[in-house]
Amino acid sequence: MSRQTPDYGLDAGLAVYAMFILGFAGVIGGFVLAHWHARHAVDYAIQIFGFCCLILASLMFASSRVGKFHARDRLLARLKLRGDEAVLDVGCGHGLLLIAAAKLLPRGHAVGIDLWSQLHQYDNSREATLRNAELEGVAQRVRVHDGDMRKLPFADRSFDATVAHFAIHNVRDAEGRREAIREIVRTLNPGGQVAISDLHGADLYADELRKSNMIDVEISGLSFWTFPPARTVTARKPSQPA
Numbered sequence: 001m002s003r004q005t006p007d008y009g010l011d012a013g014l015a016v017y018a019m020f021i022l023g024f025a026g027v028i029g030g031f032v033l034a035h036w037h038a039r040h041a042v043d044y045a046i047q048i049f050g051f052c053c054l055i056l057a058s059l060m061f062a063s064s065r066v067g068k069f070h071a072r073d074r075l076l077a078r079l080k081l082r083g084d085e086a087v088l089d090v091g092c093g094h095g096l097l098l099i100a101a102a103k104l105l106p107r108g109h110a111v112g113i114d115l116w117s118q119l120h121q122y123d124n125s126r127e128a129t130l131r132n133a134e135l136e137g138v139a140q141r142v143r144v145h146d147g148d149m150r151k152l153p154f155a156d157r158s159f160d161a162t163v164a165h166f167a168i169h170n171v172r173d174a175e176g177r178r179e180a181i182r183e184i185v186r187t188l189n190p191g192g193q194v195a196i197s198d199l200h201g202a203d204l205y206a207d208e209l210r211k212s213n214m215i216d217v218e219i220s221g222l223s224f225w226t227f228p229p230a231r232t233v234t235a236r237k238p239s240q241p242a
């Protein structure tokens, strides 16, 4: 039977499941060993390690299942969309921001791009994202592209706003992350806005946005809706070229 409710994916899902397994194994194994060995310090260390894994895994699970929806709404609220814009979601995954943006765009549309890494989000695919858009009733206003954020397959000045949530940090090297920012600026219309939330890298994003002549570049305080907590970088492209 096909799924009837949208699923926005478990971030770093394989790591979360591995930590749950390690955590339970550590707690139960440490408990059994402590009784066997007449309470050896190593057995307690194994138990503590297990508890830490369980706490981390639970925080990451809660972030994907609850917290990131609050983070999404706060990020989109910053854009103050009119409803007729073209919005790009970079590293859209299952469509968390893409689909919520499409709901705010009765006369516009939202475009997502991703290379569908299974490591970064469990069960990640363009089909899963399009299914979510269908289930949320916005499939007509959503398009999804396969591609790399360092080389966006879009013409200059294609979008009125671009968002990215927990996506750009996945590019390993700093120069690659800077390339992604330059691509975001290139494909943005004059007067267009950017909002990027990520668990690290805010200073680098802000620096590259300023170097790319973006204005009103700001970094928010830490938000604890997600785990790890995140900062949001916002900026605007000047209406007239610099």
Ligand SMILES: C[S@@+](CC[C@H](N)C(=O)[O-])C[C@H]1O[C@@H](n2cnc3c(N)ncnc32)[C@H](O)[C@@H]1O
Pocket: 008, 009, 011, 012, 068, 090, 091, 092, 093, 094, 095, 096, 097, 113, 114, 115, 116, 117, 118, 120, 121, 124, 147, 148, 149, 150, 164, 165, 166, 167, 168, 170, 171
């Ligand atoms: C942690 S997930 C976040 C997905 C979504 N933005 C969300 O918040 O639910 C990171 C996403 O970035 C994508 N990604 C990683 N590197 C990418 C790249 N170089 N170009 C495009 N997408 C990328 C992954 O495939 C994954 O879908």
